[in-house]
Amino acid sequence: MHKLLFGVLMVVVWWMLHALQWEEERAMGLLYEMKRAVNRSAHAAAQQADRDRLELGIPSIDPGLARAAADLYLQANLRLDRDFRPLPGSPLRHPPAVLVFEVINGEHEFPYTYYNPEYNFRVTLRRPGVVMVVRAEYPRLFSVMGPVVWQIKGAAELVHV
Amino acid sequence: MKQLLVFVLFAPLFCWLAFSPVYKHVLLVRQALLQQEADYLLEIGASGAYGYIDREMVAESRLRLARYGFRPELLEYDIESTNGMPADQPAEPLPRGVGLRLEIRYPYERLLDIDRLIGLDVPGPEGRIAASGMKMSEYVP
Numbered sequence: 001m002h003k004l005l006f007g008v009l010m011v012v013v014w015w016m017l018h019a020l021q022w023e024e025e026r027a028m029g030l031l032y033e034m035k036r037a038v039n040r041s042a043h044a045a046a047q048q049a050d051r052d053r054l055e056l057g058i059p060s061i062d063p064g065l066a067r068a069a070a071d072l073y074l075q076a077n078l079r080l081d082r083d084f085r086p087l088p089g090s091p092l093r094h095p096p097a098v099l100v101f102e103v104i105n106g107e108h109e110f111p112y113t114y115y116n117p118e119y120n121f122r123v124t125l126r127r128p129g130v131v132m133v134v135r136a137e138y139p140r141l142f143s144v145m146g147p148v149v150w151q152i153k154g155a156a157e158l159v160h161v
Numbered sequence: 162m163k164q165l166l167v168f169v170l171f172a173p174l175f176c177w178l179a180f181s182p183v184y185k186h187v188l189l190v191r192q193a194l195l196q197q198e199a200d201y202l203l204e205i206g207a208s209g210a211y212g213y214i215d216r217e218m219v220a221e222s223r224l225r226l227a228r229y230g231f232r233p234e235l236l237e238y239d240i241e242s243t244n245g246m247p248a249d250q251p252a253e254p255l256p257r258g259v260g261l262r263l264e265i266r267y268p269y270e271r272l273l274d275i276d277r278l279i280g281l282d283v284p285g286p287e288g289r290i291a292a293s294g295m296k297m298s299e300y301v302p
Contacts, residue, residue, distance in 0.1 A: 003164075004167060007167075007171075011174070011178060014178055015178065018178075018181070018182050018185075021182065022182075022185055022189075025186070025189045026189065029189065029192065029193055029196070032196075033196065036200060036294065037294075040203075040294065040295065040296050040297070043296065043297060044260070044296075044297040047257060047258065047297055047299065069297070073260070073295060073296075073297065076260070076262070076295040077294055077295055159209065159257075159299050
């Protein structure tokens with residue numbers, strides 16, 4: 001009898017290890033996917049050049065267009081709807097939130113080092129650019145692992161012609 | 162006798178416990194490889210030098226993935242733009258501001274069939290693992 005009990009116990013332990021390993025690998029994959037989505041939306045936002053000021057020879061970014069582009073690319077890459085709620089096929093279960101979105105324009109001297117003490121995010125921009133921080137939660141399949149919440153940081157510079 | 166009976170009763174469960182982690186791991190690695198390839202193609206395709214992902218780039222990508230054990234003829238590539246322009250024509254690259262969307266799909270190839278041992282539903286032959294992304298083109302004429 002105790003042999004059977006031991007067997008069942010081993011099955012449970014083995015299965016928990018298996019679940020933990022699978023979960024960690026999936027979480028790692030999702031973290032990278034999120035990072036790429038954030039990078040792409042920062043990249044799209046940083047390309048929204050302000051044409052009127054560009055004509056005057058000042059490269060700068062239109063903040064309104066930049067925010068719209070960033071949201072659009074985040075939604076497309078993570079398959080979210082307009083209110084950031086996950087659509088079917090999305091890797092997320094909880095809506096992500098854009099915590100920081102800042103457009104760094106000509107009001108600063110370049111190279112400019114942006115520093116955000118709240119998220120401990122430091123980046124040096126050589127040209128006008130965009131910095132953003134997105135919060136996302138990993139959708140756990142099993143509860144063998146504690147909840148995982150990421151603050152994903154991304155930055156991009158205006159690409160010069 | 163009793164032990165033998167217990168073993169026979171639990172044999173499918175033991176098989177599943179022993180081998181399913183390997184299959185799951187292969188699946189995760191394949192997914193990661195597809196995603197890596199999609200990112201690479203997008204990075205190159207959306208850069209200022211190209212603005213498209215043409216047939217030649219897709220053929221090279223198939224070869225790269227074949228080196229990891231994918232069967233190149235089963236890989237499916239979907240290349241689209243956000244404004245309806247063809248995104249695979251070197252003659253008309255997507256201008257800056259237009260998004261380049263790519264999806265690579267590959268069948269499960271019965272990797273999850275082992276889950277049948279414990280009575281889970283498995284995706285059918287038309288099920289696909291997919292990696293996708295959208296990046297804004299940087300190309301300026």
